[in-house]
Amino acid sequence: DAGVIQSPRHEVTEMGQEVTLRCKPISGHDYLFWYRQTMMRGLELLIYFNNNVPIDDSGMPEDRFSAKMPNASFSTLKIQPSEPRDSAVYFCASSFTRPDTQYFGPGTRLTVL
Amino acid sequence: KQEVTQIPAALSVPEGENLVLNCSFTDSAIYNLQWFRQDPGKGLTSLLLIQSSQREQTSGRLNASLDKSSGRSTLYIAASQPGDSATYLCAVPQGQYSGAGSYQLTFGKGTKLSVIP
Numbered sequence: 001d002a003g004v005i006q007s008p009r010h011e012v013t014e015m016g017q018e019v020t021l022r023c024k025p026i027s028g029h030d031y032l033f034w035y036r037q038t039m040m041r042g043l044e045l046l047i048y049f050n051n052n053v054p055i056d057d058s059g060m061p062e063d064r065f066s067a068k069m070p071n072a073s074f075s076t077l078k079i080q081p082s083e084p085r086d087s088a089v090y091f092c093a094s095s096f097t098r099p100d101t102q103y104f105g106p107g108t109r110l111t112v113l
Numbered sequence: 114k115q116e117v118t119q120i121p122a123a124l125s126v127p128e129g130e131n132l133v134l135n136c137s138f139t140d141s142a143i144y145n146l147q148w149f150r151q152d153p154g155k156g157l158t159s160l161l162l163i164q165s166s167q168r169e170q171t172s173g174r175l176n177a178s179l180d181k182s183s184g185r186s187t188l189y190i191a192a193s194q195p196g197d198s199a200t201y202l203c204a205v206p207q208g209q210y211s212g213a214g215s216y217q218l219t220f221g222k223g224t225k226l227s228v229i230p
Contacts, residue, residue, distance in 0.1 A: 042221065043157075043202070043222075045218065048217070055216075056216075056217065091156055091157070100147070100162070100216075100218065101159065102159070104156030104158070106154070106155050106156050107154075107155070
């Protein structure tokens with residue numbers, strides 16, 4: 001198995017632009033998590049899905065952030081409009097049955113100028 | 114709200130030395146604790162998961178202990194090697210995934226370990 005796949009690996013954009021991050025979970029996994037990692041705040045959960053349904057989005061910082069999971073093999077995290085403070089590494093993780101056994105993707109490093 | 118602290122933030126040791134990484138958490142009502150490894154530019158990899166009923170968990174040169182009553186866990190690395198250089202994070206769960214409601218892992222900020230050849 002290729003593991004969790006994220007794209008792009010690096011994204012540089014200007015303030016105000018729309019950013020879309022993509023994630024393909026491990027086949028057969030029924031949980032999908034989006035995290036954000038910064039030096040100041042560490043690793044924070046943004047939102048997670050179970051069987052494509054959002055379960056908890058309380059970590060999404062504000063309305064500029066949205067996430068979707070249209071099917072079991074694909075999820076997106078969108079930021080519109082982006083701001084410099086959104087600069088971080090965004091991780092996607094997936095798990096099967098037990099959400100405490102998570103497999104992480106390599107992350108997307110986002111820089112907003 | 115659960116808070117997880119890892120001290121020190123960075124640690125440098127010579128190759129071959131045994132070392133201990135520390136993790137503390139504020140809410141002792143946890144049912145497990147995990148240690149993860151993060152290599153630069155990569156995601157996290159789970160190393161050890163300790164259930165609350167266990168005191169220790171071992172994998173190769175790694176040994177993790179859990180003391181719920183004191184809100185502490187340690188990760189012991191024996192005979193350290195340059196390949197052990199990475200950031201080590203601990204995480205505890207909030208909520209119960211088997212029931213109603215939400216579930217999430219709360220992570221410490223990690224200890225960056227450098228093993229010098």
